[in-house]
Amino acid sequence: MIKALRSRLHQGYKTNAFPAENPRLPERYPGAPRLETERCTVCGACKAICPTSAISVQSGEPAGAEPRLALDLGRCIFCRKCETACPEGAIAFTGSFRMGARAKAGLVLGSVPHVSSTRTSRLDVSNDAHKAVSTGAGNQALNSEETRLIEALDRKMLKIFGRAMKIRQVSAGGCNACEADVNVLETIGFDLSRFGISITASPRHADAIIVTGPVSKNMELALRKTYEAMPSPKLVIAVGACAISGGIYRGLPDVCGGADAVIPIDLYIPGCPPHPMTILNALLELLDRVPRKN
Amino acid sequence: MKLFTNGSAMSVEDIPVVDFEFFARSIAEAVKSGASIVALFAVPDYGKGAARTAAELTALPTNAATEKRARLFAFLGLPTKGMIGGIAADIGSAFPSLTPKIPQAHMFEREIFENTGIVPVGHPWLKPVRKIFDYDFYSLEGGQTHEVAVGPVHAGVIEPGHFRFQCYGEEVEHLEIALGYQHRGIEKALAGGPDIRTIHFMETSAGDTTIGHATAYAMLIEALTSTQPDARAEAVRGIALELERMANHIGDLGALAGDVGYLPTKSFCGRLRGEVLNLTAEICGNRFGRGIVQPGGVGFDIDEKMATSIAARLQKIVKDTDEAVGLLWDSPSVLARFERTGMLKKETALELGLVGPAARACGIERDVRSDYPSGIYKYAAIPVATYPSGDVYARAMVRMLEYQRSASAILDVLAALPAGNTGKPASRALPARSVALSLVEGWRGKICHCAITDNRGAFLYYKIVDPSFHNWPGLAYALRGQQISDFPLCNKSFNLSYCGFDL
Ligand code: SF4
Ligand code: SF4
Numbered sequence A: 001m002i003k004a005l006r007s008r009l010h011q012g013y014k015t016n017a018f019p020a021e022n023p024r025l026p027e028r029y030p031g032a033p034r035l036e037t038e039r040c041t042v043c044g045a046c047k048a049i050c051p052t053s054a055i056s057v058q059s060g061e062p063a064g065a066e067p068r069l070a071l072d073l074g075r076c077i078f079c080r081k082c083e084t085a086c087p088e089g090a091i092a093f094t095g096s097f098r099m100g101a102r103a104k105a106g107l108v109l110g111s112v113p114h115v116s117s118t119r120t121s122r123l124d125v126s127n128d129a130h131k132a133v134s135t136g137a138g139n140q141a142l143n144s145e146e147t148r149l150i151e152a153l154d155r156k157m158l159k160i161f162g163r164a165m166k167i168r169q170v171s172a173g174g175c176n177a178c179e180a181d182v183n184v185l186e187t188i189g190f191d192l193s194r195f196g197i198s199i200t201a202s203p204r205h206a207d208a209i210i211v212t213g214p215v216s217k218n219m220e221l222a223l224r225k226t227y228e229a230m231p232s233p234k235l236v237i238a239v240g241a242c243a244i245s246g247g248i249y250r251g252l253p254d255v256c257g258g259a260d261a262v263i264p265i266d267l268y269i270p271g272c273p274p275h276p277m278t279i280l281n282a283l284l285e286l287l288d289r290v291p292r293k294n
Numbered sequence B: 001m002k003l004f005t006n007g008s009a010m011s012v013e014d015i016p017v018v019d020f021e022f023f024a025r026s027i028a029e030a031v032k033s034g035a036s037i038v039a040l041f042a043v044p045d046y047g048k049g050a051a052r053t054a055a056e057l058t059a060l061p062t063n064a065a066t067e068k069r070a071r072l073f074a075f076l077g078l079p080t081k082g083m084i085g086g087i088a089a090d091i092g093s094a095f096p097s098l099t100p101k102i103p104q105a106h107m108f109e110r111e112i113f114e115n116t117g118i119v120p121v122g123h124p125w126l127k128p129v130r131k132i133f134d135y136d137f138y139s140l141e142g143g144q145t146h147e148v149a150v151g152p153v154h155a156g157v158i159e160p161g162h163f164r165f166q167c168y169g170e171e172v173e174h175l176e177i178a179l180g181y182q183h184r185g186i187e188k189a190l191a192g193g194p195d196i197r198t199i200h201f202m203e204t205s206a207g208d209t210t211i212g213h214a215t216a217y218a219m220l221i222e223a224l225t226s227t228q229p230d231a232r233a234e235a236v237r238g239i240a241l242e243l244e245r246m247a248n249h250i251g252d253l254g255a256l257a258g259d260v261g262y263l264p265t266k267s268f269c270g271r272l273r274g275e276v277l278n279l280t281a282e283i284c285g286n287r288f289g290r291g292i293v294q295p296g297g298v299g300f301d302i303d304e305k306m307a308t309s310i311a312a313r314l315q316k317i318v319k320d321t322d323e324a325v326g327l328l329w330d331s332p333s334v335l336a337r338f339e340r341t342g343m344l345k346k347e348t349a350l351e352l353g354l355v356g357p358a359a360r361a362c363g364i365e366r367d368v369r370s371d372y373p374s375g376i377y378k379y380a381a382i383p384v385a386t387y388p389s390g391d392v393y394a395r396a397m398v399r400m401l402e403y404q405r406s407a408s409a410i411l412d413v414l415a416a417l418p419a420g421n422t423g424k425p426a427s428r429a430l431p432a433r434s435v436a437l438s439l440v441e442g443w444r445g446k447i448c449h450c451a452i453t454d455n456r457g458a459f460l461y462y463k464i465v466d467p468s469f470h471n472w473p474g475l476a477y478a479l480r481g482q483q484i485s486d487f488p489l490c491n492k493s494f495n496l497s498y499c500g501f502d503l
Helices: A002-009 A043-049 A080-086 A123-133 A157-161 A176-186 A215-228 A241-245 A276-286 B020-032 B054-058 B103-116 B185-192 B198-203 B207-224 B232-258 B261-283 B304-329 B330-336 B344-354 B356-360 B393-416 B467-478 B484-494 B496-501
Strands: A033-035 A057-058 A066-070 A091-093 A165-171 A195-197 A210-211 A235-239 A266-269 B002-004 B008-011 B034-044 B071-080 B083-091 B093-096 B120-121 B145-150 B164-168 B171-178 B434-442 B445-453 B459-465
Touching: A002 A176, A002 B261, A002 B304, A033 A066, A043 A057, A043 A080, A080 A091, A123 A241, A157 B304, A165 A176, A165 A215, A176 A195, A176 A210, A176 A276, A176 B207, A210 A215, A210 A241, A235 A241, A235 A276, A241 B207, A266 A276, B002 B008, B002 B304, B008 B207, B020 B071, B020 B093, B020 B304, B034 B103, B034 B434, B034 B445, B034 B459, B071 B434, B083 B093, B083 B434, B103 B120, B103 B344, B103 B467, B145 B496, B164 B484, B171 B467, B171 B484, B185 B198, B185 B459, B207 B232, B207 B434, B207 B445, B207 B496, B232 B261, B232 B393, B232 B434, B232 B484, B261 B393, B304 B330, B330 B393, B344 B467, B356 B393, B356 B445, B356 B467, B393 B484, B445 B467, B459 B467, B467 B484, B467 B496
Parallel strands: A165 A195, A165 A210, A210 A235, A235 A266, B093 B120
Antiparallel strands: A033 A091, A057 A066, B002 B083, B008 B434, B034 B071, B071 B083, B145 B164, B164 B171, B434 B445, B445 B459
16 A cells, blocks of 8 residues: 555656647657648649548639649548658648547648638638648647637537536447547546546447447447437547548448448547547537637 | 478469368378467469469369369468478368367368358358358357347447357356457458558558557568668667557556556556557657558668667656556455456467467467567567466566566667668569568567469468457457456456457
């Protein structure tokens, strides 16, 4: 007992200070990519080398517009091959861990935002994703200029989930790295429960599901049943390239190619796997828990 | 049998094709004298496939009855010789099962049946491997017996699998494990490669074993293209592989503590595992080591400054972990739960062909790093960690010894990083009609990759054998006669991969 107490003292206090302060991430951590559209000559070198077809050339939208590059964070596995391949230095990784969107379109960098619409969320998210990544949040402390990346839940939903949210995780055909980095949020380093968020064992007790993996055909039924077993209102969060788009397994006959082929998704968190900070940040932004000073 | 060393390539014609009886006898004899099956698979339509020239194809017999449908390849690890032996036989739509005499063939034969429809006649347990919807469980009948079904969705953040317990009261008489929920079809997708996706399929075969699988793949490509990676690149790979082992072993020790309700070690180790992953992220930016291993070398270098900082951080981690894990051995309530739980006899482990820490915890002194050394292990001998008791305690003990030995190996390598560069990418153009095989001691045990190329030098067949493929039946055996409430603890003490098995 004495020994246990003594080592408790040695091991010290290790919970990071987020969201008051951003943690230091490794220098080589890629973070969100940024497209320097002005530099891009649309030569296609990046597109040819991308293992997940995350890069595409968009043309004719709006009508008559120049062709331009688009990078889909929902497919990207952050291998940085495009960055190396680009002769113009038009793709750079910013080191920012803040990524995510409420709508899939919000994950596409460089897509031309549509102008005419009365509904704001989808389009604003798409716009914001671009802006936020361009500001390159880096590893400094949060600053007031930073654009919110993920639209928070509406007031009614915040009232239900804002102070306490229980999450059921469903692993569906991935590689177990996304699971590992969800799991780590429960350790003392991140201490998810200090935000009122916790992992629960039963879908009956869950407010949200985190889905990882491309949804293997063998897990399709189990995922659907888990979703149906949850009480409403409920949220679904897709963590990792696999769950968003199929990731590296996109197009294989034994997988569904992403969780939204099976159930509706409310939040997309990109990465392969996403850094635990990316997941934590996205959850907190969804719940409007990241302080925004201005 | 054709003998070769770990990480060799040869013409596919060099693997002797013998008649089936001789094939079966050779394997049985080798296994009797301590060999283990590292891979056993059937390449369907081998005679018609691209592995033959067009001229040979027209000369093939057309009589369906005598037609050989597939070529059966067996590769055996011969630890006493430090060599791998390869042998093959052509088979029709059925062959006499090897399993009754060689139990460790049993999962391989089930896989052959599932993938090709070729029947291993006389197989005692011919059930699906990854086809979950066809699974038919054994059940126990009687007044006091009952059945418990768990999964595929489990209570924690864990991969999916289905466990079916046949219980007599609280005691488990029989456990059946049905897997396949994580099946993505990786092996099928590899055929026709290598291409831009191949390395990523390797890195995600089992995400917690990114370095292990990527290294096995890189060794295989290097063997096929006769590329020798620089000593420095091999040093970086070795460091990454040992960091991977450390992170997982430390995480497992914490999780074992958690499963018996001993929270100090659980929470300390949970954090410390993360600290090790962060060291890997210092090297490549990704906590699982994505991008480090590339055929031909490594994608990232460790410079002087990084080496010093990693070494310093590692020493601190080891000190903290030793303290955290030490608490376990001082706590009688922990020991009472670890000792004599989930016992596996050495003979059973040998018969089933168990690998890695699970086997070493039964006193079996087998480790690819010393049996078939490659890369840094040719120079840096890491003592094999074994423990004789075969219970949860032994599996915990082996993990502790291993993370400690990995740490000192890493520190040694960091202190004397060889000069040179990180290598350049190996060519993707592979020789035609060749076969290559590589073994790596991943943190769960022996990883085997084997590739056969076709006439154009593309993969005709690519076989991945994750250590979990050997070890899942070990868990099922360890549960026999246990309280069902001990399942989580036993399961964690093996901590096997679902995705690595399911592929
Ligand atoms: S970093 Fe992303 S976009 Fe770039 S090549 Fe890799 S997967 Fe494609
Ligand atoms: S997104 Fe990447 S890390 Fe996550 S499960 Fe898929 S392959 Fe693994």
